[in-house]
Amino acid sequence: MSKRIFLPSPVRWLLPVVLVLLFVAIVFWLPWQARQLESTERQEQLIADTLWVEQSIRFQLGRHEESLRGLANDIAGGRLPAGEVQQRMARILKNGAELKKVVLLAPDGRIVASSDAGAAPSGAPAGLSQAALATQDRARRSRSPIYAEPEAGPAQLMMDLYVPVYHGDEWQGSLVATFQLSSLLDEMVPWWFAQDNQISLLDRDDKVLASRSAAGQGHGVYTHKRALDLPGASITLMTDSVKAEPKLLPNLLVGSVVALSLALLWSLFALWSHISRRLAAEGELRQQMAFRTAMENSLVTGLRARDLEGRITYVNPAFCQMVGYPAQDLIGRSPPMPYWAPDVMAEYQNRLANVLAGSITPEFETVFQRPDGTRIPVLVFEAPLVDQAGHHTGFMGSILDISDRKRMEELNRQHQEKLQASARLATMGEIASMLAHELNQPLAAISSYTTGALNVLARGGDAATLKPALEQAGAQAQRAGQIIRSVHEFVKNRETERQDVALLAMLDSILALIEMQARQHHVSLQLDIPESLPQVRADRMLVEQVLLNLTRNGIEAMADAHPLKRVLRVVAHHDADARMVVVQVIDNGHGIPQDVAERLFSPFFSTKAEGMGMGLNICRTAIEFHGGTLTHRENPQGGTIFTFTLPVAGGG
16 A cells, blocks of 8 residues: 655745745846856857967968978088079968068078079178077077067068078078068968957067957957967967957846746656656665565575674575574674684684775685584685775675585595506506516526525535525515515505605606616616705605606607617706796607697597506696696607696795
8 A cells, every 4th residue: 555745834835935046046147147158158269269370370380491491401402503492482482471581591691592582682691680690590509490589671570480501510501581470360360260359469578560350459358368389489379359248138037937937847747757756666676675585585605794893784594594593693793603613713713804904805615513513614705895885884795505516526536546546556457567577587586596505505515605696686585575665655545645755756666667667668768857856745646656657658659769769768857937846758759640649638548459548637637636737749859758847845
């Protein structure tokens, strides 16, 4: 059932009174404001037009400067015969009627050439004033065009431009161009601008040098000055509008009354529309709130909001189900929280202190504990809460129950360990014949030595005669024992454990197995492991499995190689920038074809008829488990180079 809102009597009368006062104020304000706007518009238009005229004058003078520079360069370079100089001057005069004369002066002040040969014959002295000589000297020293201050000519004020003529570092004179200021305004100021404004050129003392106006003197109401910024001359362009201040229109008041009456009706209609839209917006807001509540109740992700003091201000049903506490027991609760596990209480307190200090950890894992003691691992995402004014009001967290993920990670770990153990047993199975051969030799030697010893005893020999045979038998027994210990250490199951270990120590543990395979295939083994190589942080069993697999692959790859090329190298160095130990297993075998290289690390892919296809895949998984990489590339001398990296112990 909808509710109607009735305003009190003073409030109902307040709105009409405010509207009447607003109407009266607008009646007096609107004409004044219209006049101010018109004045501002006229002044801004005058400034824009003045800037345009100033740019036009500067552009025209710049054209003349470029033409004179070009003529000066041609004269200095000797590219113009004497007769063509005057012709060039005549062409420059055609660029604009404001340029009246161009004269070429020698360094001693004599006239060398002139656009008006009759008025200034060649060889005659120029008769420059002291100010002109000073301007010419400044142009000579600066090697750039300089304008002289305007001087009175025969009929009008003139302004000279001095362009120095240089050949290398030799000053050969000056080109002097004479401009008529009144003609400059006549040529550059458009007729429509002169109809509304008086345009003048002023000197540094604001004295008028030249002026143009088609509609009489300006009224001084709208004026603007703009410096021409000519090097050597201080000339200002001034515009003075012939328009007077705008007058108030007689019918403006009547128009304002009608306009305000219409505006009053429109405001009533707008008010009604606004109320309707507001009621509709409130209905939509209620629907959105209901939708958001239903959505939050259906989420499996826990939501928790806290204020700046750490108190819980909001939880959704998923969070309550996750921690085992109802919402009424959590909202308004200050730390410590009832779902905090006792053994990680210090971690909670430290993280909360960091959050309240403004240092938020966006994502972290922790453990919650339910009232029945059940512990659940969770992943927490936290972000600051900001209100519509941009003020920080608290923190919002999204909490995921990752119990299933943790169980899957444990199952995957166990599976990997079983797979690695199977791979080690498979490796031992593949080299079983070699093991039998290697063990047969020391056992046969032991049998031979013991038989010889028995024969010596039968002949009544002494102990000194028996000692060499027994020593040889003992050495062969140690050799067989070393092979058996290497196999035992390699195949036995144990928990994955990272420790600081030297690469050379891991190689020594499986060196007997590697050398056994190398002898079987007549391969020479070369180790290049620096003694200064730092220890690595690694699981010894996994890295030994990688080394045995890579060396065995390299040895078998050289089965068909020339005997002199059957060399397997194991090289290592320290990459200090990456804080990694880099290990390379280099063979001189047949190499890896491109189609095989693309699937080399794929599970169950093998080029061997008896192979499982898991060796290199397990190697890459083991290296990536340590944060390293396993790659391969072609050996320039033939064969393949396998490279893997391991992190340096203690972070390098």
